[in-house]
Amino acid sequence: MxxxxxxxxxxxxxxxxxxxxxxxxxxxxxxxxxxxxxxxxxxxxxxxxxxxxxxxxxxxxxxxxxxxxxxxxxxxxxxxxxxxxxxxxxxxRPKLVAIDIDIDWKHRGTSVTPEKWRELMESDDCPPIFDVRNDYEWEIGRFKGSKKPPCNTFRDFEKWADDLKQEHNPEKPVMMCCTGGIRCELFSSMLLRRGFKTVYQLGGGIINYGLKEGSKHWEGKLFVFDDRLVVPISEEPTETVGRCSFCSSEIDDYYNCANMECNDLFLSCKSCLKEHIGCCCTDCTKQERVRPYHEQERHKPFKRLHLCQTS
Ligand SMILES: [Zn+2]
Ligand SMILES: [Zn+2]
Missing domain, CATH: 3.30.70.100 (Alpha-Beta Plaits)
Known part of the structure; x- marks a missing residue:
C-alpha cells in the first residue's frame, strides 16, 4: 500500500x-x-x-x-x-461538538502530553481513566483498564457524573480520553463544574497518543470517522478486542446493516455476515429494503457514515 x-x-x-x-x-x-x-x-x-x-x-x-x-x-x-x-x-455549526449543551470554554480540564499520560498510567496510583467516546468506538479498542461512561447523550453523562461523586473523591484526579481530544474539552468541563478538582485530558486524543507513544497500554484498534473506519493506533501490533455480534469470535470489522431502514454499524465475522445476508440481526433480514449481499473483504464506506458524530 x-x-x-x-x-x-x-x-x-x-x-x-x-x-x-x-x-x-x-x-x-x-x-x-x-x-x-x-x-x-x-x-x-x-x-x-x-x-x-x-x-x-x-x-x-x-x-x-x-x-x-x-x-x-x-x-x-x-x-x-x-x-x-x-x-x-x-x-x-451552532456547536463545535454535536452535543446539546452550552459549555464553559474557559474552564476545561488539564491537557497532558501522551508521554505524561503514559507515565500516569504506569504510576502506582493511576487515576481512573474515563473514555468518553461512543460505545461502537470503545468496543474495538481502548486503553487497558479504562472505563466507559455513558456518553451518547449528555443527560446520561450528567447522571453518571453525579454517581461518580459518590464513589470517587472529587479532590483526587481523574483521566479522560477521546479520539482526537475535542470531546474531552466538553466532558472535562462538565466534571469540573460538578466539583472535580483535576481532570487530566489526553492532549490530541488517542490519535496523538498512537503517534507519540505507540500502542503501549492500548488494546485493539481505533474507530475513525472516514472511509478507513478502523485503523491501528501505531505500527505496534495489538490483540483484537472486538467481538462478532453473532458468534462472539474475535473480530474488528464493522459493517453497515444491509437493511436500508436500519443501516446500523455492527461487528461481524465473515461467515455470520453471509448467514445474515449483510444484516445486523434476523429481523433486519426480513425487511423489504435490503441491499443485495456481496461478499466483501472489509467494510465498504456507506454514505450515511458522514452523519456519524465526530469526536
Ligand atoms: Zn460470527
Ligand atoms: Zn439492522
Missing part, C-alpha cells in the same frame, strides 16, 4: 468573529487545492478531518496557521493510499 495521501485531524478552540466568512475562506482554499473532508466552524472554534496529497496538505496547514486565530493549531497526521473522504463538507 502506498502512502500517497495524508490524513489530517485537528481542532482549535478560539472565539471566531465571523464563522460564515471563515467557511467561505476555507471553501475557497480547499476547492482550489483538492482537499477532501469535513470542517465544522462554530463561534468557539474549528474542527476538521481531511485527506489530501502531501503537497496540498502542507499548503493547507501552512495557510491555516498563517491566519488568526489559528496560529497554534496542532495537526495529527496519518498516511493513506487514497482520499479517505468521499467529498468536501465545510459549514457552520
Amino acid at each position: 502506498d502512502d500517497s495521501h495524508l490524513v489530517l485531524a485537528f481542532y482549535h478552540i478560539a472565539k471566531l468573529e465571523d464563522p460564515k466568512a471563515e467557511v467561505k475562506a476555507q471553501k475557497a482554499f480547499c476547492q482550489e487545492h483538492d482537499l477532501m473532508g469535513r470542517i465544522y466552524v462554530a463561534e468557539h472554534g474549528i474542527n476538521g478531518q481531511m485527506s489530501a496529497t502531501p503537497e496540498a496538505a502542507n499548503a493547507y496547514m501552512e495557510w491555516l496557521k498563517s491566519h488568526s486565530p489559528f496560529e497554534d493549531v496542532v495537526f495529527k497526521l496519518h498516511t493513506w493510499h487514497e482520499h479517505c473522504f468521499p467529498r468536501l463538507t465545510i459549514k457552520t
Whole structure:
C-alpha cells in the first residue's frame, strides 16, 4: 500500500468573529487545492478531518496557521493510499461538538502530553481513566483498564457524573480520553463544574497518543470517522478486542446493516455476515429494503457514515 495521501485531524478552540466568512475562506482554499473532508466552524472554534496529497496538505496547514486565530493549531497526521473522504463538507455549526449543551470554554480540564499520560498510567496510583467516546468506538479498542461512561447523550453523562461523586473523591484526579481530544474539552468541563478538582485530558486524543507513544497500554484498534473506519493506533501490533455480534469470535470489522431502514454499524465475522445476508440481526433480514449481499473483504464506506458524530 502506498502512502500517497495524508490524513489530517485537528481542532482549535478560539472565539471566531465571523464563522460564515471563515467557511467561505476555507471553501475557497480547499476547492482550489483538492482537499477532501469535513470542517465544522462554530463561534468557539474549528474542527476538521481531511485527506489530501502531501503537497496540498502542507499548503493547507501552512495557510491555516498563517491566519488568526489559528496560529497554534496542532495537526495529527496519518498516511493513506487514497482520499479517505468521499467529498468536501465545510459549514457552520451552532456547536463545535454535536452535543446539546452550552459549555464553559474557559474552564476545561488539564491537557497532558501522551508521554505524561503514559507515565500516569504506569504510576502506582493511576487515576481512573474515563473514555468518553461512543460505545461502537470503545468496543474495538481502548486503553487497558479504562472505563466507559455513558456518553451518547449528555443527560446520561450528567447522571453518571453525579454517581461518580459518590464513589470517587472529587479532590483526587481523574483521566479522560477521546479520539482526537475535542470531546474531552466538553466532558472535562462538565466534571469540573460538578466539583472535580483535576481532570487530566489526553492532549490530541488517542490519535496523538498512537503517534507519540505507540500502542503501549492500548488494546485493539481505533474507530475513525472516514472511509478507513478502523485503523491501528501505531505500527505496534495489538490483540483484537472486538467481538462478532453473532458468534462472539474475535473480530474488528464493522459493517453497515444491509437493511436500508436500519443501516446500523455492527461487528461481524465473515461467515455470520453471509448467514445474515449483510444484516445486523434476523429481523433486519426480513425487511423489504435490503441491499443485495456481496461478499466483501472489509467494510465498504456507506454514505450515511458522514452523519456519524465526530469526536
Ligand atoms: Zn460470527
Ligand atoms: Zn439492522
